[in-house]
Amino acid sequence: MAQTPSIAEEKTSSAVSSSKSITLRIARFNPQKDSDTSFMEFKVPVEKWTTVLEAILDVKKHFDHSVAVRYSCRQATCGSCGMVINGKPRLACFTKISELNSDTVTVEPMHNFPIIRDLAVRFDRLFNSHHKVKPYLIRDDTDVSSDTKEILQSPEELEQFIQFSNCIKCGLCNSACPTMATDSSFVGPQALAQAYRYVADSRDKGKDNRLKIIDESHGIWRCHFAGSCSQVCPKGVDPAMGIQLLRGYMLGFRS
Amino acid sequence: MNPHDEHKEGIGGMANPGRYGIERIAYWLMRLTGLGLLGYFIAHIYETSNILRGQVGWDEFLDLTQTTEGHLFLTLVIGMCVFHTVNGIRVMLGHGGIGVGKPARPDYPYLPASQNSQHKIGIYSAIVLAAIAMVYGMAVMFGE
Ligand code: HEM
Ligand code: SF4
Ligand code: FES
Numbered sequence: 285m286a287q288t289p290s291i292a293e294e295k296t297s298s299a300v301s302s303s304k305s306i307t308l309r310i311a312r313f314n315p316q317k318d319s320d321t322s323f324m325e326f327k328v329p330v331e332k333w334t335t336v337l338e339a340i341l342d343v344k345k346h347f348d349h350s351v352a353v354r355y356s357c358r359q360a361t362c363g364s365c366g367m368v369i370n371g372k373p374r375l376a377c378f379t380k381i382s383e384l385n386s387d388t389v390t391v392e393p394m395h396n397f398p399i400i401r402d403l404a405v406r407f408d409r410l411f412n413s414h415h416k417v418k419p420y421l422i423r424d425d426t427d428v429s430s431d432t433k434e435i436l437q438s439p440e441e442l443e444q445f446i447q448f449s450n451c452i453k454c455g456l457c458n459s460a461c462p463t464m465a466t467d468s469s470f471v472g473p474q475a476l477a478q479a480y481r482y483v484a485d486s487r488d489k490g491k492d493n494r495l496k497i498i499d500e501s502h503g504i505w506r507c508h509f510a511g512s513c514s515q516v517c518p519k520g521v522d523p524a525m526g527i528q529l530l531r532g533y534m535l536g537f538r539s
Numbered sequence: 540m541n542p543h544d545e546h547k548e549g550i551g552g553m554a555n556p557g558r559y560g561i562e563r564i565a566y567w568l569m570r571l572t573g574l575g576l577l578g579y580f581i582a583h584i585y586e587t588s589n590i591l592r593g594q595v596g597w598d599e600f601l602d603l604t605q606t607t608e609g610h611l612f613l614t615l616v617i618g619m620c621v622f623h624t625v626n627g628i629r630v631m632l633g634h635g636g637i638g639v640g641k642p643a644r645p646d647y648p649y650l651p652a653s654q655n656s657q658h659k660i661g662i663y664s665a666i667v668l669a670a671i672a673m674v675y676g677m678a679v680m681f682g683e
Binding site: 371372396445446450462463464468508509511512514515516519524525529530531532533535538 | 634636
């Protein structure tokens with residue numbers, strides 16, 4: 285009969301040389317049958333470099349495969365693994381357990397997103413808001429038709445928006461936002477930062493159109509510049525900056 | 540409705556000032572002082588409307604502010620006024636895109652330029668000025 289392997293028997297780096305273990309508390313909730321969230325605790329061996337995602341995958345592999353978690357790239361690129369780690373929204377694959385300075389690590393689903401199960405949340409609204417601000421270049425001509433030239437852009441013009449194009453749509457900013465905490469119709473920092481990304485692009489001609497889209501009652505004016513979005517963004521997008529610069533256009537301080 | 544449907548963090552999360560630095564505390568104080576001032580403003584209209592009751596009615600109501608509780612209440616109003624005004628100027632500048640940093644190529648560890656020292660100094664100034672005004676107000680009121 286096949287034996288169930290324990291973590292210690294496996295020839296993984298974490299099992300062989302691990303000097304430390306932490307308690308990983310995972311929020312469990314299935315909206316189909318549970319009335320409330322419960323927490324399951326696991327002792328997990330960790331190294332200096334162990335990420336929260338690796339610890340969760342360890343639990344899935346050795347203790348309980350039913351833990352629902354979404355991930356893909358494991359390198360802060362796909363934007364799938366956002367969750368609340370020790371009280372703050374972070375990417376599980378980009379957060380080392382050692383940097384949390386705690387023997388207990390609690391993981392919960394991101395706030396302000398409906399829960400699918402456990403740590404996995406629905407992204408419908410984030411993607412809808414993202415689409416709403418028209419996240420593409422708007423112009424009459426195109427550089428792919430044969431008789432038009434390449435649409436040139438100087439390095440300085442590129443600097444105006446390149447930071448905002450780093451967004452991986454992880455939703456951490458929307459999870460940290462105090463407006464989002466009470467207003468689920470708010471367009472949110474992610475989409476507003478993307479509106480700025482295209483408005484600030486010298487090749488784009490859709491500025492007036494986009495400004496009109498976000499100039500509504502659950503639009504840009506609900507931002508109070510608390511800055512929490514920028515503090516949790518793992519890619520340096522700084523949505524709060526984009527939103528205030530965007531508002532600068534709308535108030536006539538910028539053109 | 541099942542609170543998990545939206546899984547919104549709610550008013551508790553909105554008001555929790557602990558996790559996101561001094562900027563989130565400023566946001567929270569700004570809301571609180573705004574509502575506090577609105578409450579005071581309404582009370583103030585009621586208070587001054589006592590003039591319609593003539594000299595005696597006016598003096599009677601004004602005596603309320605000459606108590607220890609009245610002095611402490613007015614000290615709080617002074618603090619709220621100063622913080623709300625100074626931080627309000629900072630927020631208005633920020634909302635206009637002033638002092639929020641310039642877009643640049645982000646580099647690890649990705650410190651957000653909008654959460655810069657200019658704005659932090661603005662927030663601490665608002666708090667310190669409010670504290671100074673409160674101490675001065677108390678010195679005047681309790682020193683009488
Ligand atoms: C010169 C003095 C003032 C300045 C510069 C100022 C500035 C501001 C600013 C910029 C905001 C928006 C803050 C944000 O977006 O989060 C605000 C909010 C507010 N202010 Fe003032 N304000 C002043 C005086 C007053 C007074 C006298 C009252 C009361 C009668 C008041 C009541 C409010 C209220 C209720 C809010 C909304 C709070 C919230 O929901 O966040 N303000 N103020
Ligand atoms: S702006 Fe930052 S935190 Fe928000 S979705 Fe994009 S990468 Fe994530
Ligand atoms: S797994 Fe892709 S961002 Fe974390």
